[in-house]
Amino acid sequence: MKKIKSLSLLFATFALFSCTSEKRSESATAATGDQPENSTLLLEGNTLDQWQMYSQDSIKGWSLINGELHASGAGWDANEDIITKKTFANFDLSLEWKVAPENSSGIFFYVQRDSDQPIYESAPEYQVMDDKGWPQQMKPNQYTAANYAMHAPIGTEVKPAGEWNTTRITVNYPHVEHWLNGVKVVEYDFGSEDWENRKASGKWAEVPNYGKAKSGHIGLQNAGKVVYRNIKIRQL
Incomplete structure (x- = not known):
């Protein structure tokens, strides 16, 4: 007993x-801000099979070298942005990135490919840039990890140009979180009074469908020279 x-x-x-x-x-x-292991690699097999162009038929301006995705730095309006073939609603996205000196880019979600607008008017953007080396003063909501032109990040510790940063974006509609190097720096809700006031008084006031979608593609902007790796997503 x-x-x-x-x-x-x-x-x-x-x-x-x-x-x-x-x-x-x-x-x-x-x-x-670490992501669970049960995620899908979006560069699996060192190929771009899971990606397509936002506004073109064949991939242009991007090269995949040893699992690292390099953007050529074509420019904001070069129409060389890349998006996932799949669409996502609620998700947990993580990736690493490094940017060349005095360059910038962006990570998008809820991208609507059929839109006749540039990608930055089609979807919300997590800003990526060389904060310390950027040649001109920017608004607080235009620096790295911002919800671009909407919400400024708080408590960011951005690594210098040429060094790897870790980004995580979680979306459980309508709630969104931006993480940078393990720290949550932005948090907001689509459709909230705060969201609507910021939109109405800011850059997107004349873009009626901005932030209205509830699902869409993940997008990477070929604006400046940036490298991405370890892109993983987990659907919630």
């Missing part, structure tokens, strides 16, 4: 330890 009680106590202790460890792991993930 004593042996059975001892075994029961041992199993109960093990179960409690396992549960506690799992909760600690979940807490650590939330605190650092």
